[in-house]
Amino acid sequence: MNEIEELNLLFDKKPAEDILRYFLSKYGKKIALASSLSIEDQVLTDMILKIDVNVKIFTLDTGRLPYETYKLIDETNNFYDSKIDVLFPNSNLVEGMIKEKGMNLFYNSIEDRKLCCYNRKVEPLKRALKDLDAWICGLRKEQSITRESINVVEPDKNNNILKINPIINWTESEVWDYIRKNNVPYNNLYHKNYKSIGCAPCTREIKEGEDSRSGRWWWENPETKECGLHIKQ
Ligand code: SF4
Incomplete structure (x- = not known):
């Protein structure tokens, strides 16, 4: 059994706070939460901020986020007295892409959509992760078929670090119970039938009974619906 398998055996049924305490203590300044501002x-x-107010939290501003998400960044910082780092794409890459493919290239093809996600999300993420040993994500298995086989601890081979998913086994109702019990600020779009919120042109509200990721890139098949940040390796 390798080290990652041992960690998963140890943490699969452990409370999220215990998982966080272990990895925050183990990696100190070399671990961060990559927040999309999702619930x-x-x-x-x-x-995390209740464990240690100095843990690094960052978010990727793609330049195409909904107004409500920008509002939530400020609300979150005011609520916790925190300073979430907001990272931007490489302007040369985005300017070149738009010049060649247009403002709304993501509707052209899966390749163009993935190019936009790469330039606006994956490339800035790589920069953010390059000095870290581990990053923390809020993925859950039940969100989509692309996430069903993800474990608490995953190797991120692209970035050569560990990816920690403390709430991978949580249900959506467990997330909402925590949010309400702790008065955690959240995106107002959830009140408008949005279930998974990304960039404004690539996210829409869903209908009763549709799975939570169906409002993301709704013109694509479920198997392709990842932006490149969370590909199982
Ligand atoms: S979600 Fe849409 S707008 Fe955002 S980076 Fe991906 S393709 Fe571009």
Whole structure:
């Protein structure tokens, strides 16, 4: 059994706070939460800042986020007296992409959509992770078929570090229970039938009974619906 398998055996059934305490203590300044401001990442923000207010939390501003998400960044910082780092894409990459493919290239093809996600999300993420040993994410298995086989601890081979998913086994109702019990700030779009919130042109509200990721890149098949940040390796 390798080290990651041993860690998963140890942490699979452990409370998220215990998982966080272990890895925050183990990696110190070399671990960070990558927050998309989702309800899941807001739960982790709340837990982390209650453990240690100095843990690094960052978010990727793609330049195409909904107004409500920008508002939530400020609300979260005011609520916790925190300073979430907001990272931007490389302007040369985005300017070149738009010049060649247009403002809304993501509707052209899966390749163009993935190019936009790469330039606006994956490349800035790589920069953010390059000095870290581990990053924390709010993924949950039940969010989509692309996430069903993800474990608490995953190797991130692209970035050569560990990815920690403390609430991977949580249900959506467990997330909401935590949010309400702890008065955690969250995105107002959840009140408008949005279930998974990304960039404004690539996210829409869903209908009753649809799975939570169906409002993301709704013109694509479920198997392709990842932006490149969370590909199982
Ligand atoms: S979600 Fe849409 S707008 Fe945002 S980076 Fe990906 S393709 Fe571009």
